[in-house]
Amino acid sequence: MSDNARNIDQIIAMCGREEAAAIPILQAIQHDYGFISKEQMKEVCSKTDIKENRLFGIATFYSQFKLTPSGENLIRICKGTACHVRGADNLIDVISEELGIGIGETTADNKFTLETVACLGCCSLAPAIMINNEVYGKLTADKLRGILNEF
Amino acid sequence: MNSKLPQSVLLKVGMGTCGIAAGARAIYDKLEEQVKNFQNIEIDYTSCNGFCHLEPLIETIIKGKTLLLANLSAEQIPFLLENLTNKKLLSSKVLVIEKDKKLKGQNRIVLENCGIINPDKLNDYLEKDGYVALKKVLNNISPEEVIENIKKSGLRGRGGAGFSTGIKWDLARKAQSEQKYVICNADEGDPGAFMDRAVMEGDPHRVIEGLIICGYAIGASKGYIYCRAEYPLAIMRLRKAIIDAKESNLLGENVLNSGFGFEIIIKEGAGAFVCGEETALIASVEGQRGMPRIKPPFPATKGLWEKPTNINNVETLANIPWIIRKGADSFSALGTEKSPGTKVFSLAGKIKNAGLIEIEMGVSLRDIIYGIGGGSSTNKEVKAVQLGGPSGGCIPAEMFDTLVDYESLMSTGAIVGSGGMVAVDEDTCMVDLAKYFLQFIQSESCGKCTFCRIGTKRMLEILTRMTEGKSNMEELNKLRALAQNIGVASLCALGKTAPNPVMTTLRYFESEYLEHINEKKCSTGVCKALVIYTIDEQKCIGCTKCAKNCPVDTISGSLKKPHYIHQEKCIKCGNCEKVCPVGAVSKL
Numbered sequence: 001m002s003d004n005a006r007n008i009d010q011i012i013a014m015c016g017r018e019e020a021a022a023i024p025i026l027q028a029i030q031h032d033y034g035f036i037s038k039e040q041m042k043e044v045c046s047k048t049d050i051k052e053n054r055l056f057g058i059a060t061f062y063s064q065f066k067l068t069p070s071g072e073n074l075i076r077i078c079k080g081t082a083c084h085v086r087g088a089d090n091l092i093d094v095i096s097e098e099l100g101i102g103i104g105e106t107t108a109d110n111k112f113t114l115e116t117v118a119c120l121g122c123c124s125l126a127p128a129i130m131i132n133n134e135v136y137g138k139l140t141a142d143k144l145r146g147i148l149n150e151f
Numbered sequence: 152m153n154s155k156l157p158q159s160v161l162l163k164v165g166m167g168t169c170g171i172a173a174g175a176r177a178i179y180d181k182l183e184e185q186v187k188n189f190q191n192i193e194i195d196y197t198s199c200n201g202f203c204h205l206e207p208l209i210e211t212i213i214k215g216k217t218l219l220l221a222n223l224s225a226e227q228i229p230f231l232l233e234n235l236t237n238k239k240l241l242s243s244k245v246l247v248i249e250k251d252k253k254l255k256g257q258n259r260i261v262l263e264n265c266g267i268i269n270p271d272k273l274n275d276y277l278e279k280d281g282y283v284a285l286k287k288v289l290n291n292i293s294p295e296e297v298i299e300n301i302k303k304s305g306l307r308g309r310g311g312a313g314f315s316t317g318i319k320w321d322l323a324r325k326a327q328s329e330q331k332y333v334i335c336n337a338d339e340g341d342p343g344a345f346m347d348r349a350v351m352e353g354d355p356h357r358v359i360e361g362l363i364i365c366g367y368a369i370g371a372s373k374g375y376i377y378c379r380a381e382y383p384l385a386i387m388r389l390r391k392a393i394i395d396a397k398e399s400n401l402l403g404e405n406v407l408n409s410g411f412g413f414e415i416i417i418k419e420g421a422g423a424f425v426c427g428e429e430t431a432l433i434a435s436v437e438g439q440r441g442m443p444r445i446k447p448p449f450p451a452t453k454g455l456w457e458k459p460t461n462i463n464n465v466e467t468l469a470n471i472p473w474i475i476r477k478g479a480d481s482f483s484a485l486g487t488e489k490s491p492g493t494k495v496f497s498l499a500g501k502i503k504n505a506g507l508i509e510i511e512m513g514v515s516l517r518d519i520i521y522g523i524g525g526g527s528s529t530n531k532e533v534k535a536v537q538l539g540g541p542s543g544g545c546i547p548a549e550m551f552d553t554l555v556d557y558e559s560l561m562s563t564g565a566i567v568g569s570g571g572m573v574a575v576d577e578d579t580c581m582v583d584l585a586k587y588f589l590q591f592i593q594s595e596s597c598g599k600c601t602f603c604r605i606g607t608k609r610m611l612e613i614l615t616r617m618t619e620g621k622s623n624m625e626e627l628n629k630l631r632a633l634a635q636n637i638g639v640a641s642l643c644a645l646g647k648t649a650p651n652p653v654m655t656t657l658r659y660f661e662s663e664y665l666e667h668i669n670e671k672k673c674s675t676g677v678c679k680a681l682v683i684y685t686i687d688e689q690k691c692i693g694c695t696k697c698a699k700n701c702p703v704d705t706i707s708g709s710l711k712k713p714h715y716i717h718q719e720k721c722i723k724c725g726n727c728e729k730v731c732p733v734g735a736v737s738k739l
Binding site: 118 | 498
């Protein structure tokens with residue numbers, strides 16, 4: 001959760017009450033809280049024109065939205081074509097070995113969550129990963145271990 | 152220290168997403184800190200100039216000559232500042248490249264300002280004839296004439312389908328409605344493609360200018376830019392550009408006092424590949440699940456909120472100001488008769504000069520891969536090139552004389568697509584690559600059409616069994632049948648083109664499929680289930696390195712004696728092969 005997280009009323013005031021505001025509202029909650037809880041979704045629906053089934057349908061359709069909290073650091077492995085042919089799968093193996101988690105999992109100490117992303121668009125730096133908002137490119141197993149140790 | 156140079160020197164740091172990821176921020180910070188000690192040195196930043204493999208880089212312009220100082224580190228900055236003459240730079244140990252030579256073979260229209268101007272400065276764009284086309288259009292050209300012009304230029308949609316932009320605009324123009332919309336499709340979802348990101352990050356005003364002209368031509372007062380959320384820098388620069396354009400009356404209720412009003416709203420995507428499809432994109436802007444709708448009605452008659460809507464991709468719109476400024480004939484003189492103009496491609500994968508290029512249509516793949524791209528980046532030959540992402544296909548090296556235009560590429564089974572070009576070498580398994588794309592499509596299918604939802608899953612299961620050596624010829628036939636049926640029975644382009652990667656690899660690399668099925672072998676060693684690591688007893692010197700580096704302790708043997716891998720526990724990580732100093736470990 002970010003330090004100045006807005007409450008639901010503030011988010012609705014900013015994004016609007018109509019159906020078209022559903023995605024921006026979810027994006028704002030996700031941005032401020034790191035994930036979207038059922039309670040928050042219910043609150044949104046009670047205060048806007050958006051139906052609960054609609055909002056839940058949207059939240060589960062788009063891969064950006066998370067319904068469970070992530071660890072302190074979010075590792076996203078790029079699964080783009082260039083990264084794939086340059087060995088992105090090996091990077092997943094390295095992380096699994098080092099941190100003991102698979103894709104979609106969080107470490108027991110809540111320090112890392114591992115996810116994949118379709119493409120970061122940094123194909124010339126393949127294989128690449130993103131940790132929080134920072135992109136790391138041209139990775140090798142050793143380089144990746146070094147980066148993980150910095151956290 | 153207070154050195155003085157005979158004339159002022161401008162240093163520009165390339166700060167696109169890829170440049171920043173390669174370390175451009177540290178370079179810029181160091182420059183900013185050090186430059187105070189010098190007079191006559193100015194620093195600025197620009198965005199991606201397409202030379203991604205050279206990043207982080209600084210561009211210097213001294214006595215009219217532009218040099219690229221490449222693959223820099225912050226430690227080199229003090230040295231550079233002390234040696235800012237062309238002669239000294241060219242003879243230094245820093246990797247220095249003359250920009251003109253680097254651009255050989257390219258013709259930049261869409262990218263003409265990328266990597267040259269500061270994308271956050273409206274003035275930079277104005278100095279490069281920015282918004283001249285908009286002024287021209289608003290002062291002297293009727294909407295119908297604008298559309299005629301675009302039709303005459305022969306511009307075709309750069310998002311993949313290649314439909315005539317002028318005809319598309321005309322349909323939206325003729326639709327009767329008080330409210331119409333234009334949308335810029337910036338949901339560049341194809342893995343391996345980053346052309347639109349580079350244009351938005353490097354020259355955001357150009358996209359905005361194209362969109363305003365489009366709005367004027369079809370009679371829309373509102374435009375949306377639907378950009379994927381994975382591009383935060385592009386969104387940030389577009390936002391800044393929109394604010395600056397508003398302040399200069401280039402956007403707003405009365406654009407340049409012409410009486411024409413236009414506003415632009417940015418919509419962030421939420422991570423769904425299918426939203427690159429225009430009707431799914433419309434659903435997403437409306438705040439719904441991004442699921443495609445049946446066409447007709449086409450968006451030109453019934454689009455966003457059921458109003459006439461024109462959707463163009465970023466690169467298409469970025470061509471518009473140039474066409475208006477230079478004339479339709481100048482544009483149609485470029486490229487081929489049926490595919491005029493240029494096309495931006497992102498080169499990636501196993502290629503030396505990975506980056507962004509813009510070529511005239513009609514250049515051969517060979518000229519791109521070996522000429523501009525410099526060939527393979529590994530010690531293996533380039534085996535094929537994958538074009539157009541999950542909707543595209545693989546073209547084998549034997550066919551590299553194929554020309555890059557809509558029709559020629561279509562005849563190979565691939566497509567121009569949005570412009571992602573990924574080179575693969577002999578270490579790439581084509582069955583695995585087909586499986587990779589199927590995996591992508593399968594997880595991105597919106598689930599509306601049965602064939603796309605379930606058919607791609609069945610295809611993926613068959614391909615997975617192939618890569619594990621558990622498949623047979625009957626399944627190969629099933630794979631072909633499924634591929635054909637999914638293509639026919641899906642509503643939108645995602646499903647219709649989903650089988651393309653499988654179809655093209657089957658067409659050109661059938662032997663690899665047969666090897667996986669009949670011999671249970673993957674000669675590239677990519678399909679781990681089919682690989683067996685063994686140690687040659689004659690070569691092994693018993694150094695114990697492999698045993699020490701084995702994560703599952705499945706290698707036995709004592710010091711100075713030959714070692715042995717127990718297959719039942721082996722996870723095929725390949726560590727033993729990597730650490731062996733004498734090359735005694737090999738893959739079977």
